[in-house]
Amino acid sequence: MFLYLSACDRTPKGRTDTPIPGILLGQEGPLGRSIRVLLADGLQELGVKFVGSVDIVDSVSREVLESGVSLPELTFIFDESGIQGIEINRNFESPSIDLVFNESNSIAVQLPDGLKKYRGKLRLVREDEGRSLVVNILDLETYLIGVVAAELQKSFRKEAFRAQAIIARTYAWYQKRRYGKLREWDVKASEGSQVYAGLEREKLVPQARRAVRDTRGLVCTWTSPEGERIFCTYYSSRCGGTTQASGPVKHEKVIAPLAGNVICWYCRRHPYSWESVRIEKSLLTEQLRDRYQKFNSIGPIDDLKVWSETSAGRPVMLSLIDSEGQAIELEAENFRLVVDPSGRMVKSTMFVPMVEDDAIILTEGRGFGHGMGMCQYGANDLAKEGWKAGEILRYYYPTSRLSRAYE
Numbered sequence: 073m074f075l076y077l078s079a080c081d082r083t084p085k086g087r088t089d090t091p092i093p094g095i096l097l098g099q100e101g102p103l104g105r106s107i108r109v110l111l112a113d114g115l116q117e118l119g120v121k122f123v124g125s126v127d128i129v130d131s132v133s134r135e136v137l138e139s140g141v142s143l144p145e146l147t148f149i150f151d152e153s154g155i156q157g158i159e160i161n162r163n164f165e166s167p168s169i170d171l172v173f174n175e176s177n178s179i180a181v182q183l184p185d186g187l188k189k190y191r192g193k194l195r196l197v198r199e200d201e202g203r204s205l206v207v208n209i210l211d212l213e214t215y216l217i218g219v220v221a222a223e224l225q226k227s228f229r230k231e232a233f234r235a236q237a238i239i240a241r242t243y244a245w246y247q248k249r250r251y252g253k254l255r256e257w258d259v260k261a262s263e264g265s266q267v268y269a270g271l272e273r274e275k276l277v278p279q280a281r282r283a284v285r286d287t288r289g290l291v292c293t294w295t296s297p298e299g300e301r302i303f304c305t306y307y308s309s310r311c312g313g314t315t316q317a318s319g320p321v322k323h324e325k326v327i328a329p330l331a332g333n334v335i336c337w338y339c340r341r342h343p344y345s346w347e348s349v350r351i352e353k354s355l356l357t358e359q360l361r362d363r364y365q366k367f368n369s370i371g372p373i374d375d376l377k378v379w380s381e382t383s384a385g386r387p388v389m390l391s392l393i394d395s396e397g398q399a400i401e402l403e404a405e406n407f408r409l410v411v412d413p414s415g416r417m418v419k420s421t422m423f424v425p426m427v428e429d430d431a432i433i434l435t436e437g438r439g440f441g442h443g444m445g446m447c448q449y450g451a452n453d454l455a456k457e458g459w460k461a462g463e464i465l466r467y468y469y470p471t472s473r474l475s476r477a478y479e
């Protein structure tokens with residue numbers, strides 16, 4: 073399955089500072105070369121299949137709690153008392169345990185959307201109120217193969233694959249450094265970060281492995297007064313004709329590579345439109361109140377107006393208004409994610425809202441994804457014309473350059 077959306081994670085709850093525009097190259101800190109990928113949260117039960125044996129280790133103290141468990145399958149249940157290993161008849165009270173596989177190069181994890189295969193180790197985290205996190209920890213370069221394979225179509229050109237590998241690496245490195253210390257994971261395995269589909273997809277798209285290997289250690293940087301900085305390389309599937317600046321959407325300081333307004337000739341020649349989406353006002357009110365506390369302070373949503381838009385006509389800020397005329401502004405990108413978290417109906421923020429009695433209709437939808445940074449279809453088109461990965465990236469992230477973060 074080709075997945076389309078990529079957005080840098082929203083600032084974690086409770087943080088209101090403006091994100092710094094980049095991480096100085098060479099000052100990434102002693103974080104190691106691994107990445108923690110959030111596979112699932114909120115599970116009550118997890119099944120894992122593997123070959124060989126597994127050690128179960130306390131994630132914090134590194135104490136080995138069980139050594140050389142050799143069963144083909146293990147089931148864990150998360151509850152108030154701990155993480156229960158059913159087959160081994162043991163309750164782990166530690167809030168976080170690692171499953172370190174000794175021989176298995178491929179582990180199968182039963183997730184809500186099916187059995188998925190991964191490499192590396194698994195971390196099971198029990199949070200307050202029985203909540204759980206399942207995190208895959210693996211080498212960053214190995215992780216990138218699964219991302220690049222999931223993010224591009226098999227038919228895309230080699231230089232588009234290389235460009236994708238470089239921005240996926242840059243994105244992951246940035247997220248890890250910027251947010252990793254604040255939480256138990258660095259990136260999500262879904263569109264919330266960048267799609268990571270694990271081993272099955274890797275086999276279907278062999279170009280991904282080559283692209284990651286050919287670009288090993290390369291990241292996108294821009295030159296700040298203090299030196300080269302790794303920035304958050306947002307990217308999307310089809311930008312709709314003109315890329316969007318990240319500043320107003322993400323409340324970040326504008327930097328040249330993410331200032332938007334890059335013309336994408338492919339998307340202009342091949343406009344991608346999507347069907348109108350009807351949203352009941354009552355459901356919209358519920359969704360907004362669930363996600364944002366502030367929407368409890370006004371009445372049910374009755375009207376929607378575009379508060380600001382880009383020069384290309386893409387709404388940036390929306391005004392959501394109750395029947396008394398009280399309004400709350402919300403980023404169009406966040407509005408889209410609230411009404412359609414999958415991004416498969418409201419495919420971008422390039423739409424024209426029409427207000428009816430009971431519903432709001434998003435019409436004239438164009439583009440796929442948030443439109444910030446590299447456009448994947450546009451990049452593939454440039455690759456067809458003979459552009460190299462570095463040239464494609466400098467086009468979509470103006471003034472940026474390629475730097476080597478590690479050998």
Ligand SMILES: [Zn+2]
Pocket residue numbers: 309310311312313314336337338339447448449450
């Ligand atoms: Zn485009």
